[in-house]
Amino acid sequence: MRNVLKGLAIATLLTSPALVHAETVVIACGPKGDEFEQCEKGAKAWARKTGHEVRLVSGPRNTTEQLTLFQEQLKQQRLNADSPKIDVYRIDVTWPGLLAEHFIDLKPYVSEEVLQQHFPAIVRNNTVGGKLVAMPWFIDAGLLYYRKDLLEKHGQKPPTTWQELATVAKTVQEAEHKLGNKELWGFVFQAKEDEMLTCNALEWIGSFGGGTIVDEDGKVTINEPEAVEALKMAASWIETISPKAVLNYEEEDALRDFRSGKAVFMRNWTKEWVNANAKGSKVKGKVTSKGEVAVMALPKGGQDGQSIGTLGGWQLAVSRYSKHPEIAADLVKYLTSPEEQERRAIKATFSPTVMALYQDPEVLKANPFYKSLLETFTTAVARPSHVTGPHYISVSTEFFNTVHAVLSKSGKPEDKLKDLQKTLEGMSNKDKW
Numbered sequence: 001m002r003n004v005l006k007g008l009a010i011a012t013l014l015t016s017p018a019l020v021h022a023e024t025v026v027i028a029c030g031p032k033g034d035e036f037e038q039c040e041k042g043a044k045a046w047a048r049k050t051g052h053e054v055r056l057v058s059g060p061r062n063t064t065e066q067l068t069l070f071q072e073q074l075k076q077q078r079l080n081a082d083s084p085k086i087d088v089y090r091i092d093v094t095w096p097g098l099l100a101e102h103f104i105d106l107k108p109y110v111s112e113e114v115l116q117q118h119f120p121a122i123v124r125n126n127t128v129g130g131k132l133v134a135m136p137w138f139i140d141a142g143l144l145y146y147r148k149d150l151l152e153k154h155g156q157k158p159p160t161t162w163q164e165l166a167t168v169a170k171t172v173q174e175a176e177h178k179l180g181n182k183e184l185w186g187f188v189f190q191a192k193e194d195e196m197l198t199c200n201a202l203e204w205i206g207s208f209g210g211g212t213i214v215d216e217d218g219k220v221t222i223n224e225p226e227a228v229e230a231l232k233m234a235a236s237w238i239e240t241i242s243p244k245a246v247l248n249y250e251e252e253d254a255l256r257d258f259r260s261g262k263a264v265f266m267r268n269w270t271k272e273w274v275n276a277n278a279k280g281s282k283v284k285g286k287v288t289s290k291g292e293v294a295v296m297a298l299p300k301g302g303q304d305g306q307s308i309g310t311l312g313g314w315q316l317a318v319s320r321y322s323k324h325p326e327i328a329a330d331l332v333k334y335l336t337s338p339e340e341q342e343r344r345a346i347k348a349t350f351s352p353t354v355m356a357l358y359q360d361p362e363v364l365k366a367n368p369f370y371k372s373l374l375e376t377f378t379t380a381v382a383r384p385s386h387v388t389g390p391h392y393i394s395v396s397t398e399f400f401n402t403v404h405a406v407l408s409k410s411g412k413p414e415d416k417l418k419d420l421q422k423t424l425e426g427m428s429n430k431d432k433w
């Protein structure tokens with residue numbers, strides 16, 4: 001395929017006329033919007049500093065669609081030496097095992113000292129078979145956003161368990177409906193049959209003490225009472241405190257409802273804090289005494305349960321098919337550096353992977369919730385992508401299809417999870433993936 005950049009909009013060419021032998025580095029670093037804007041600012045600064053040129057390409061927002069597109073592009077680039085190349089890819093935290101063969105080892109370009117600045121769990125996640133497939137760029141974790149003003153108005157406290165959340169959501173929703181605020185729902189989240197539902201459901205299951213579908217030894221652990229309980233609970237929300245439409249919601253849909261004042265609670269990623277607070281958000285300035293959107297750790301599954309946020313986030317990797325990998329690696333080093341991560345955290349809540357930045361006064365001033373929620377990031381639970389490697393997408397797909405069926409009331413969780421356990425065991429060879 002000649003048009004390997006198909007589906008991507010070539011957005012900008014940043015040049016520095018000063019350098020005679022400038023190379024052009026092509027970077028695919030996120031969908032249009034603040035991701036693209038902040039990436040462009042960083043890349044532009046690197047281009048000015050080094051004299052090279054940078055071309056940015058944008059892609060779809062949905063992570064599954066991005067992966068499909070990247071896999072196709074990388075395949076074409078491997079097969080066809082003349083095809084146009086993307087040098088640097090922004091990859092999801094679950095992709096290193098899926099795409100490792102297409103990326104260079106970044107170890108020769110990054111010192112041990114630099115690596116040690118990042119959360120060790122993410123560095124481990126990005127290391128496949130001893131090869132550093134990608135540099136950590138920013139992390140995400142699932143959080144609970146809420147309307148402090150509405151809770152106070154109706155004499156309710158922020159919930160610490162899911163059971164409390166359901167009660168508070170119902171109380172506020174009913175009271176507001178009586179006052180004429182008929183479009184308000186209690187809780188919005190992401191339950192589209194897609195990767196985001198895997199993230200949400202792992203939080204429910206983990207909060208009851210259940211596992212992560214497949215454990216670290218490769219054993220399938222989904223047919224458990226904790227998972228049954230968690231899915232029953234989530235199914236009971238649909239059409240009581242959550243609109244049926246959540247069955248098709250991505251992150252942006254939930255955010256739209258919350259920002260327009262149509263939801264009391266919202267599950268979303270850390271990254272959305274800035275968007276919930278951004279210009280045009282009806283809830284901005286209403287929610288806490290300091291005028292920020294109120295946010296807390298996700299509820300526990302009962303008093304004995306725990307608060308679990310799924311680990312998300314994005315990395316930067318250099319393509320094996322790049323014509324100038326060392327220059328591309330230099331761009332990756334620059335974009336993932338403490339200075340650049342600090343700038344991005346202050347400007348747009350891209351939560352740093354560099355640990356020291358959580359002590360940085362400017363970063364904390366811009367993101368006051370980091371202080372109370374640091375533990376949520378550091379204990380966030382990873383999806384089983386490392387252990388299942390190339391099978392992760394199939395595992396996740398079987399899982400979210402099962403969860404979606406339960407939420408849509410087209411099957412009992414007991415039966416569905418039993419079937420899922422069998423299907424997943426059939427995919428692995430006695431716990432080997």
Ligand code: GLC
Nearest residue numbers: 063092093140195196312313
């Ligand atoms: C966010 C997370 C990413 C996750 C995706 C699911 O972008 O950072 O890790 O896979 O949401 O929609």
